[in-house]
Amino acid sequence: METRMTDFFCASPATPAPGPDVHERPPEPIDDTMAVEYTEQLLTPENSRSETSSNNENASAEEKPAVRRRSTRVTRASLRGAVDLNPDPESLQPGLPTPVSENEPTVSGETLVAAVADRGKQTRSSHLRHSIAVMEAAAWSQATLAGEDDNNNSNNHGDTDEPAVAPGTPVSNSSQELHQGEGSSSLPRRTLRKRVERVLTQDGDNHRAGRSTTTPSKAETPQSPPRRSSRISLLDKASALVDRAASVLGKRSRDATDQGSNAARRTSLRPRNVAPVKNEPTASEAPAPKKRRVSESDLPSKAKSPEQSPEEEAPTVKTVTWKPKLWLSHGLYTGQEHTDARPSHKRDRITKVQGSRTPQRTLLPLPMFAGDRLLKSGRDFTLPFDVFSPLPVGQPKPNEWRKTNKNVFVGDASSIWRANKPLELSKCMCVEETGCDENCQNRYMFFECDDGNCALGPNCGNRSFEELKHRAKAGGKYNVGVEVIKTEDRGYGVRSNRTFEPNQIIVEYTGEIITQSECEKRMRTIYKNNECYYLMYFDQNMIIDATRGSIARFVNHSCDPNCRMEKWTVAGKPRMALFAGDRGIMTGEELTYDYNFDPYSQKNVQQCRCGSVSCRGVLGPRPREKERAREAREARAEAERQKKRERANSRRRAAKQAAGTKRKMGKVLKGSASRVNKNRPVASKSRSIKAGVQKAVSKARSSGSTQAASRARNSKAQEKASSTKSSPKKAPARAPSTKSPVKKSETKAKTNVRLPKVPPTKTKVRAPARSRKPQAAKANETTKKSKSQTETKAKAQAEAKAETKTSKLSRPSAETKAKILAAAKGKPAKRTPKKAMNTKSNKSPTKPAPKARVATPKQAKASKSVKSPAKKATPSSSTKTTKAKAKA
Ligand SMILES: C[S@@+](CC[C@H](N)C(=O)[O-])C[C@H]1O[C@@H](n2cnc3c(N)ncnc32)[C@H](O)[C@@H]1O
Structure with missing residues (x-):
């Protein structure tokens, strides 16, 4: 018992004086060392105070906290031990000195540690109460320290020689009261002591009650401070x-090597007042580490198992x-994922590129010239509008806004809402x-x-x-990407604080989902x-009411x-979201839809103030x-x-x-x-035919009128001219030939369409052919015109013949006559029957005609000389007629 007391005492230098019997006991040699050391520290009130305070300048850096802690806790323990563990109720009689010497041994370190194990279940509340009590005492x-310290110290030193007592320490004061009893007679002290005792007693009782089953006797197993044990x-x-x-982290080996040196070092740092204990503690021996860590009172136990210390002191x-x-993942490209793809690339492409991107090489840096090459080669990039x-x-911020990022069904909406039909599901085959x-x-x-x-x-x-999820x-505003x-x-409105690619999702539109009736109600x-x-x-x-x-509601x-x-x-549920348009969104743009x-x-x-060029003026429905x-x-x-x-239809007609x-x-x-051009001629053909025919008709008419005017002046030259014309059928074909090639082709077409099939001489006669092909109206017109031309020609010939009858030199031969007759037959028989008849009956000699065809210079002279009377008219009329025929 005494040994324990000594241990406790020695181990707790700042602990209050244990009691007078301690001093009666002869100090042991080892304890002397400790006593000397601690005496040096604790003798003066300043030292005592400084130890209780948080800054003990005298103590070494490593010792300071330990000493301080020890002081407080052990003192509490001693208090508790003094109060709780007193087995003899008589010893607590008022007016008698507290039998500390009897109680103290039970509060030794060993016992405490044993009690610690028992008191593991102590509640926090009791710790708290203890703390409060101790703090009160400290206060x-x-x-009262200032007034009493000196006296106490002098008394202590002078009378009782208690070097280990720290008078200034609150705990020591209370301890002193406990132990000395009458030494401190002031009422407040007693009151405080009683309070502390009461608190501790209550706590102890509670605890005792709790562990009554395990502790047979209070005296044998005194209760140690619960707080300490839990610590x-x-x-x-x-x-x-x-x-x-440490073992998990694979540092065991290093620790093992360090332990040797550390152990030595720690040993040197360890308080030198470690007293090797001769008498081993009794059955209530607690694990060494606990003691060691708790207080000086544990030091002996530590000392007695030195071989374990290196391990314990791990x-x-x-x-x-x-x-x-x-690391900042985005710099200039705020909100954009890095990609080597060109800006023009579509998003899907970028996604693909990202998916297949090879991990960046990390082993070696790029060669020196890589940067230079990159600079020289350059790279396209898109710089956000406003970084x-x-x-x-x-x-200002919208204060009234109540935010929710999920759709919430309100009222009947949830019951009315029907789950999506499976038919509405889709599956892609991409x-x-x-x-x-x-x-x-x-x-x-x-x-x-x-x-x-x-x-x-x-x-x-x-x-x-x-992606939005x-x-x-x-998180982060650049990921969210929008702000009010x-x-x-x-x-209010919403703008982007990052860029968005075309068609990229920006923000979901969520709110309360309500029925229409509910919506109307709210509107009203x-x-x-x-x-x-x-x-x-x-x-x-x-309806979503946001x-x-x-x-997104802004x-x-x-x-x-x-x-x-x-x-x-x-996932089968409808959701609304705002997506970027086809242009994409730049940083700082206001978002609109x-x-x-x-x-x-x-x-x-409401009036629309969007300010766009195509503004509709009001917030109304979109025009369809x-x-x-x-x-x-x-x-x-x-x-x-x-x-x-x-x-x-026209094609069919033309066909x-x-x-x-x-x-x-x-x-x-x-x-x-x-192919297109192939179709064109069909349409243009009819037009060109028509135009060509019109021209020919007009010319023929004009020539006809001219002929009529110069009929009287026609001479033999007329006959020659008429005879020189090869055939009437060629006339219409020749006229266009003098014109542009297009017209030529048109005329050709016309000729091809109508004329070539109709023999020129018979054309006139075959005027009824129109009835045969009534649909070909235009062709008929052409035929008519050619007929009229032929008529005009025939008339001219007949007139010429008539004239030639009178002239002596222009009597035609039989052959010429026949030819003329043949030509005359080409005229419509109905229209010019008389003339034809006359021509036939008259049998006028029109021989010069074939000659005129040849038109040798001699003949020309002869004709000139003979045709004297019709000198003026003949050449002109004949020429005109010829021209007209040719044109026709
Ligand atoms: C969904 S809120 C938009 C956020 C609203 N500006 C705010 O401060 O809460 C729709 C309302 O904003 C106003 N608003 C939206 N666009 C507008 C525009 N282009 N011109 C005028 N008013 C507009 C209208 O009053 C409209 O009823």
């Missing part, structure tokens, strides 16, 4: 954990867990090469791909909402006086928007441009069809006209370069 002690166990556990961690390896350094565009200072591009069936149907309806997995480019998870701004004249009541509405038609006659909703309307609001089916606003009533119609365009397209198609029909001259027609068409 009191400090207050011990905690520290023990911690050290065990650290040991384990250094607490601090596993420093560095915070992982965060850093903070919001203007003093931007392959990796295409990667669910714009041809993906799911995309086309506004179905988001997932593992259930698409087999491409990460290579799929149709998982916008999934990841962005939201990553205050616009000048449209309330809650939103009656509102200027802004956050209602949007959703699905199944439901008055409580996501940030997106304003524009008649020329840069975004689209789209409804997609994601076309509301296609239905104002419900006329009084809700598509429908209009479709109607226009249909009208155009109808007109085209009509034209085609007409063209086909019918050219029925007899198919082969020649084919020849004409063959000359055209293309």
Whole structure:
């Protein structure tokens, strides 16, 4: 018992004086060392005080905390031990000195440690109460310290020689009271002591009651401070954990090597007042580490097992867990994933590139010239419009906004809502090469791909909402990508703080899903006086009311928007989201979409202030441009069809006209370069024929009139002229030949169509041929004109003949007569029967005609000389007639 007391005492230099019997006991040699050391520290009040305070300058750096801790805790323990562990109730009688000497041994370190094990279940509340009590004592002690310290010290030193007592220590004061009893007679002290005792007693009773089953006798197993025990166990556990961690981390070997030197070092640092204990503690021996860590009182036990100390004193390896350094993943390309793809590349392409990107080489740096080459070769890049565009200072924030990022069914909506029909599900058949591009069936149907309806997995480019989810998870305003701004004249709005690629998802439109009746009700009541509405038609006659909703509710309307609001089916459920338009979005742009606003009533119609060129003026429904365009397209198609029909009809007509001259027609068409051109001549042919015929007719008429005027002056030259014409059939063909090649061809065509088949002489006669081919009206006209020309010619000939009758030299031979007659027969018999008859009957000699054909110079002279009377008229008329014929 005494040994224990000594241990306890020695181990706790700052602990209050144990009792007078301690001093009566002869000090042991080893304890002397300790006593000397601690005496040096504790003799003066300053030292005592400084030890209780947090800064003990005298103590070494390593000793300081230990001493301080020891002081407080052990003192508490002693207090507790003094109060709780007193087995003899008589010893606590008032007025008698407290039999500390009897009690103290039970509060030795060993016992405490044993008690620690028993008291592992002590509650925190009791610790707290202890602490409070001790602190109260401390407060009191400090207050009274100034007045009493000197006396106490002098008394102590002078009377009782208690060097280990630290008078200034609050605990020591209370201890002193406990032990000395009458020595401290002041009322406050007693009161405090009683309070502390009461608290401790209560605590002890509680604890005793708790462990009554395990402790047969109070005296044998005194209760040690619960707090201490819990600390011990905690520290023990911690050290065990650290040991384990060290072994896990593979540092055991290093520790093993360090332990040798560390042990030596620690031994040197260890308090030198370690007293080797001669008498081993009794049965209540606790694990050494606990003692060692708790207080000086444990030192003996530590000393008695020196071979264990290196292991027990395993250094607490601090596993420093560095915070992982965060690298900025985006610089200039805020919000954009890095890619080597050209800016012009589509997003799907980029996704593919990212998917197949090889990991960056990390072993060796790039060669020296790599940077130079990169600089020289250059690389296209897209610089955001505004890399850093903070919001203007003093931007107000929408206070009334209640945010929700998920759709919430309200009222009857959830019960009315029906699950999607399986029929509405879609499955895509895309392959990796295409990667669910714009041809993906799911995309086309506004179905988001997932593992259930698409087999491409990460290579799929149709998982916008999934992407949005990841962005939201990553957090940060550049991932979210949008922020609320205050616009000048449209309330709040939303702008981007990063870039968005064309058709990239930006933000989901969420809110309360309500029925239509609920919506109307809200419109009538809650939103009656509102200027802004956050209602949007959703699905199944439901409406999203984003008055409580996501940030997308602040997106304003524009008649020329840069975004689209789209409804997609994601995992069988409809969801609305804002997507970037075809132009993409630059940093700092205000996001807008076309509301296609239905104002419900006329009084809700609002003026649009989007400021776009194509502004519709009001927030109203979008004009049905598509429908209009479709109607226009249909009208155009109808007109085209009509034209085609007409063209086909005309072609059919022309084909019918050219029925007899198919082969020649084919020849004409063959000359055209293309199919279109092949069709053209058919149409132009009729026109050209018509024009050619008209010209010929007009000329023939004019020539006819001229002939009539100069009829009287016709001479033999006329006969020659008439005889020189080869045949009437060539006349119409020759005339165009003098003109442009196009007209020639036209004329040819005309000739081909009509004339070649009709013998020129008979044409006139065969005028009834018109009845044979009544459809060929134009050809008939031509025939008529040629007939008229022939008539004119025949008339001229007849006149010439008549004249030649009178002339002596121009008597035709029989052959000439026959020819003339033959020519005359070409005239329409009906029209010129008389003339023909006359010509025949007269049998006028028209021999010079064949001569004229030859037209030798002698003949010309002769004719000139003979035709003296008709000198003027004859050449001109004949020439004109010839020309007219030729033209015709
Ligand atoms: C969904 S809210 C948009 C956010 C709203 N600006 C705010 O401050 O909360 C729709 C309302 O914004 C206003 N608004 C949106 N676009 C507008 C525009 N182009 N011209 C005028 N007002 C507009 C209208 O009052 C409309 O009812």
